Amino acid sequence: MSILAQVSNLQEMQAHYEWLYEVPWAGMDDPGNLTFPKSLYDINRVNFYRSYLKELKRAINDGANVTGYFAWSILDNFEWLLGYTSRFGLVYVDRNDLKRYP
Numbered sequence: 001m002s003i004l005a006q007v008s009n010l011q012e013m014q015a016h017y018e019w020l021y022e023v024p025w026a027g028m029d030d031p032g033n034l035t036f037p038k039s040l041y042d043i044n045r046v047n048f049y050r051s052y053l054k055e056l057k058r059a060i061n062d063g064a065n066v067t068g069y070f071a072w073s074i075l076d077n078f079e080w081l082l083g084y085t086s087r088f089g090l091v092y093v094d095r096n097d098l099k100r101y102p
Contacts, residue, residue: 039092040101075100 049071060066076089084095092101 036092036094039087045090 053069056066056069071090073088073090075091076084076087076093078084079086079088090102093099094101
């Protein structure tokens, strides 16, 4: 199931459950596929969060009991399975000098 299909299922989940306390796909990664300049203008990540939050708001409007939402990570971080090859953060971290790029 694609991420966007999962996002669309938020409303269906609300109909079958009181609500989920944790939604495990609340972030997206880029497994080292983007170059540095392209990572700063990551339209796929922007569209993912835009779609996710739009559907989350629609579920709230329909009565879902949502008390909070967090992106997976604000900064790129170390992942146990993938090390530093995957980027989950909303802020790009240059691994050479640790400079942050929003």
